[in-house]
Amino acid sequence: MAACDHPGAHIRLLTTSAGTPAAASPGKGLLVAASLLAGSAGALAWASDGDSANATSLLSVVPRSLWACGWSAHTAWDYRQCMLLHQGTEGYDEALDAVHEACAARLLRLCSSNGGVYIKAAQLISTAQSVPVQYRRQLEKLQDRVPPRSLNAVAKVIQKELGMPISQAFSDFEEQSRAAASLAQVHKAWLHDGREVAVKVQYPGLQAAVTSDLTALAGLSALGAFLFPDSFDFGWVFKELKGSLAKELDFTQEASNAAGLAQRMQHQPYITVPAPVGQLSTSRVLVMEWIEGCKVNDAQALLAAKLWPREVALLLLHAFGEMVFVQGAIHGDPHPGNIIVRPRPNGTGRLARWLRGGWLRPQLVLIDHGIYTSLPERLRAAYCQLWCSFVVNDMRTATAIARDIAGEQGAEILPKLLKPGALQQMPQEERARLRERLGISSPADLGRLLQMLPRELVDVMRVNSVVRGIAASLGATVHDRLRINATYALKGMAWGREGETPVQDKDTIMAQ
Incomplete structure (x- = not known):
């Protein structure tokens, strides 16, 4: 996911209104088409190693890339016509929304039909707050409705x-x-x-198609950056996929x-x-x-299973607090479909259940471990110190740590992004001055600024954003999150000092 996505609320608070699409250039359109077809040629030149599924996939590269090229051309034409006919008029915003909706619907059909890497890209785009809502609303349909083979x-x-x-x-x-x-x-x-x-x-033939499809997506991202230079850029999709697919496959x-x-x-x-x-x-x-269980964000199913949703939310915060602050190894894709909840096996006897008002003890089941983020020890320790600074409201120390992590501009922006409520509580005039100092006038500007942060930290911000959203939907409060994160930040600092101390002994350390 792009640096410019995290967290989504910050984009709305730190940026002005979204930019409008630029006029499409025929020359740029030819470059996009060439890059898409280059992927086809490269794939067809790749040996299929005798695998018939790979061979079939290679043969389908050209129509897939041509369809992507067609979507690019159609999209460029629609936005250009919208600008020529409506820009500067009272109906421009409404017309632009209609173009967003139409192009997003076509992109959904493209990704659903092409499958594989295209669906993965669509799922990433659907979680990006910097992308127009029409695209997110359409593409999020592929989060849970991928056609099976x-x-x-x-x-x-x-x-x-x-x-x-x-x-x-x-x-x-x-x-x-x-x-x-x-x-x-x-x-x-x-x-x-x-x-x-x-x-x-x-899926059969998937590995053979990855190289060509990634090249085609690079072409699509070039078109997105061209059409919306100040609004959103699909280039991060290509970079994200290129970095993660080898591991996921x-x-x-x-x-x-x-x-x-x-x-x-x-x-x-x-x-x-x-x-x-x-x-x-x-x-x-x-x-x-x-393992059978309920989807973590299905509050009604949790209640039917006698599992208290707020307790599930707190356990989720505990689990990822342990991963981020203490272990430095974090499950990188904690969307609701990858977290199941069930009653804890042998976890609630009759007396305990009576004392708990009939509620069973929940257990989280984490699945899909293809993507993990590993924090370097120095960054993990600094992140723990940063959160401890927030707890005692020591913003001078927080700024110094942020400067060490991300330089001067990072020193100003990072504490405001990470400390809960910092931006929301900032007066509008002060936010405007902050935008001016940092040169932020659009989501793309914020994205470029956040690219100065360590990639692992951006990944942690993304994971925390997803976990925070799930926990909040189940009843967890900002105070809950602060308390739990502070607890694990302190444990993480103790872990760093003790070095070889076993994980199970850290509670003893903190009690001393």
Whole structure:
């Protein structure tokens, strides 16, 4: 996700009204088209290593890229006509909104049809507050509604990866997928020993299409930057995907991440990670323990399961406070579909349940461990110190730490971005002076400023923004977040001083 997205409320507070699209240039349009078709040519030149799925994917590169090119040309024409006919008139804003809506609907159809990398890009764009709301509203439909592939396609991947048919690997295998994402889909199955498992299968031909599709997306991002130089830029989508896809396409890395979090959180009964089945997992197939539960942001389902939503919210804040401040290894994609909640196994006896008014103890189940952010030790320690400074309202120390992290401009902007309520409580005139000092007049300007921050810190801000939104929807308050973050910031400082102190002993340290 782009630096300019985090957090979304800050964009509205620190920027003036969004810019308007620039006039489209035929020359620039040709460059965009050339970059899109270059991806096609590059992919077709790539060997398919005898994989028929890869070969089929390579053959589909040209129509996918041509469709993307067509969307670019159509979009450029629509915005140009809007400017020529309406700019400077009273109806310009309404006309521009209509163009946003039409182009966003076409982009949804493009990404849904092209699949794979395009859907991943759409999911990223849908969470970007700097993108017009019409695009976010359309593309967020792909967060949970990705079209699944056929069982036949899934069976071929399993056969190739495991060297055996589905019937040999599993005693039973559900034909319909339980979930479909941008890069893979999940089926429920049963092992021959009776265990229920989740089988995550990468879409066939995906790896062959990645290079060409990323090149096509680079062309689309160039068009977005050209049309909206002062408003939003899709270039971050290309950079984000290029950096993360290699990791996400290797399921052995995901299994390793999951095992690492399970080991680090083994002392916390309120959180668990599905255990992988190593002998049935490869880089393209991942078999893990099946765990049933409620989606974390489904308050009605939580209540029906006798799980108190606010308690779930607090546990979520605790979990990510531990990851960010203490462990420095953070689950990088905590959207609601990746967090399940269930009653804690053997966690609420009859007496305890009576004392709790009938409520069961919840347990968080974290899934999809393909993306992780690792904080360098120096940055983790500085982040802990920064939050401790907020707690005691020592803004001089906070500014000094921010300067050490991100230079002079960072020293001024970082505490205001991170301290809860800092920007909201700032008078409008003071915010205007801050914008002037920092040269911020648009979301793009704020994005360029935030690019000075360490990439890992931007990732933490993104994760915290998502977690904060989920927790708030379940009843957590700003005070809850401050208290929990302060607790883990102090623990994180103790961890840094003690070095080799085991995680389970940090509570003892803080009590001394």
